[in-house]
Amino acid sequence: MHADGQSFHDVIVIGSGPAGMACALTAARGGASVLLADQRPGPGGAIFRVAIPGVPPVSLARAQKRLRDRLFAGLENTPAIQRLPEHLYLGLDADGLVMLEDRKAGQVKTFRCRILCLATGAMERVLPRPGWTLPGVMTAGGLQVMMKETGRAPAGRTVLAGSGPLLLAVAAQLARLGTPPLAVIEAGDPLRQLSAGLGLLRWPGLCLEAGGYVASLLTARVPWHRGARLTGIEAAADGLAAQWEDRHGRVHTLAADRVALHDGLAENSFGLAPSGSSQNAPGHPLVLHAGDCREALGAPAAACSGETAGEICLHVLAGRTEPAERLQQRLKTATSRYGKMQDLIARAFSPQGGAQHFTALPDDTALCRCEGRTIGDLRKLFTADPGLSGRELKLNGRFAMGACQGRFCAANTAAAVAELTGSSLPVSTITGHRWPVRPVPISSLIRLEPGKADHAEEAPQ
Numbered sequence: 001m002h003a004d005g006q007s008f009h010d011v012i013v014i015g016s017g018p019a020g021m022a023c024a025l026t027a028a029r030g031g032a033s034v035l036l037a038d039q040r041p042g043p044g045g046a047i048f049r050v051a052i053p054g055v056p057p058v059s060l061a062r063a064q065k066r067l068r069d070r071l072f073a074g075l076e077n078t079p080a081i082q083r084l085p086e087h088l089y090l091g092l093d094a095d096g097l098v099m100l101e102d103r104k105a106g107q108v109k110t111f112r113c114r115i116l117c118l119a120t121g122a123m124e125r126v127l128p129r130p131g132w133t134l135p136g137v138m139t140a141g142g143l144q145v146m147m148k149e150t151g152r153a154p155a156g157r158t159v160l161a162g163s164g165p166l167l168l169a170v171a172a173q174l175a176r177l178g179t180p181p182l183a184v185i186e187a188g189d190p191l192r193q194l195s196a197g198l199g200l201l202r203w204p205g206l207c208l209e210a211g212g213y214v215a216s217l218l219t220a221r222v223p224w225h226r227g228a229r230l231t232g233i234e235a236a237a238d239g240l241a242a243q244w245e246d247r248h249g250r251v252h253t254l255a256a257d258r259v260a261l262h263d264g265l266a267e268n269s270f271g272l273a274p275s276g277s278s279q280n281a282p283g284h285p286l287v288l289h290a291g292d293c294r295e296a297l298g299a300p301a302a303a304c305s306g307e308t309a310g311e312i313c314l315h316v317l318a319g320r321t322e323p324a325e326r327l328q329q330r331l332k333t334a335t336s337r338y339g340k341m342q343d344l345i346a347r348a349f350s351p352q353g354g355a356q357h358f359t360a361l362p363d364d365t366a367l368c369r370c371e372g373r374t375i376g377d378l379r380k381l382f383t384a385d386p387g388l389s390g391r392e393l394k395l396n397g398r399f400a401m402g403a404c405q406g407r408f409c410a411a412n413t414a415a416a417v418a419e420l421t422g423s424s425l426p427v428s429t430i431t432g433h434r435w436p437v438r439p440v441p442i443s444s445l446i447r448l449e450p451g452k453a454d455h456a457e458e459a460p461q
């Protein structure tokens with residue numbers, strides 16, 4: 001307990017994926033008092049998502065299974081870690097209080113700590129396309145989560161489109177569960193990127209995993225169209241019609257029940273206080289980012305960066321302070337070899353014919369789903385005022401103004417601006433940093449925690 005009556009922990013870790021679990025284990029084993037919170041009911045994060053009771057866990061590659069078993073056993077055997085499932089991190093308030101929403105109780109709780117380690121993972125990137133907001137269109141990662149939780153593949157005809165190795169993984173999982181997709185439409189062509197492919201041979205486990213996915217697709221006769229792009233989706237009498245263009249510019253249509261899109265992974269760092277910051281104010285914790293929310297490099301790198309963050313926690317708690325840049329460097333060095341691997345994967349899957357995407361989109365393509373703003377609206381704004389700032393784009397154009405506050409559209413909006421105007425607009429200039437990082441009901445904010453002082457009159461910022 002802190003002097004001001006707030007619950008106190010040496011370290012609060014947000015996110016119980018590989019990074020958060022590794023950080024909590026390292027810090028707790030070194031004697032720190034640790035609180036590990038996650039919005040989900042169980043640990044595991046995106047990769048080790050636990051199936052609903054009665055459903056056997058999905059099969060994992062050997063190295064992934066070893067990592068999962070090690071982290072889960074560690075968590076079971078370290079009762080010193082206080083776990084707080086179904087608690088959503090909302091942010092740090094102006095007094096340095098960590099705000100968590102207890103989702104079951106519908107109540108915001110506040111905590112103090114010396115170090116706040118944010119390990120909130122990655123989120124999927126999905127580029128806008130005509131028809132991408134239609135019912136039946138989802139993300140490939142969302143489809144994968146459904147299969148991990150239920151152990152079943154959805155019935156019907158599925159098309160996977162976009163770019164990246166996750167498309168292959170999801171296609172193979174669908175095939176292994178007995179419902180192979182109609183096709184995988186991949187913008188890149190990893191089989192033609194010889195030097196990247198040769199470089200990746202330094203990671204034999206990864207190559208074996210990828211080979212296993214390709215073998216599943218070959219066995220199930222799933223076409224893997226490389227150097228191809230999905231140009232639009234339309235509602236049809238019996239579901240959806242997905243138009244795609246092959247590497248020679250020929251246009252094809254596939255009738256499907258669902259289209260699952262994926263264009264890569266990006267850090268889920270939306271609205272988070274920067275890593276290394278202690279906001280230079282008394283009572284504020286040191287903030288660290290670990291795992292994919294720091295840099296989306298995959299599960300082994302996430303565990304490695306979580307361990308390093310845990311070691312940093314122990315150093316800081318022992319009174320050994322380091323400048324923020326040194327802390328950042330330590331986290332970067334720990335995962336540098338995984339960075340090289342991800343660079344090669346990105347090269348292998350780089351879209352054929354260049355990365356331009358937004359220029360070719362018709363004006364009525366939705367860009368901001370919450371506010372119904374289109375690429376045409378964006379073009380009009382910049383034609384009228386080419387020097388528009390991020391804040392003006394938000395306030396005048398209503399981009400990133402809706403319920404998600406830009407969590408889903410700001411990165412695409414910034415990329416569209418860069419492509420259309422040639423000038424870069426950092427995402428944070430559109431969204432800013434503030435809490436809550438996710439929408440929270442007012443009833444949760446004003447509901448008092450038993451035994452705590454009445455903060456209801458203090459307006460949140």
Ligand SMILES: Cc1cc2nc3c(=O)[nH]c(=O)nc-3n(C[C@H](O)[C@H](O)[C@H](O)COP(=O)(O)OP(=O)(O)OC[C@H]3O[C@@H](n4cnc5c(N)ncnc54)[C@H](O)[C@@H]3O)c2cc1C
Nearest residue numbers: 015017018019039045046047089121141291292298299302
């Ligand atoms: C959709 C998806 C599918 C993937 N599929 C694969 C795959 O097939 N193979 C593969 O090798 N890698 C896959 N990855 C990548 C892999 O999951 C990650 O590299 C790895 O899990 C990163 O670990 P992490 O601990 O950094 O984050 P995560 O494992 O993502 O864990 C982050 C945790 O933080 C929690 N969280 C996030 N925000 C909040 C908040 N505000 N409050 C409270 N809790 C919060 C989440 O619930 C989650 O449990 C996938 C990633 C995604 C996003």
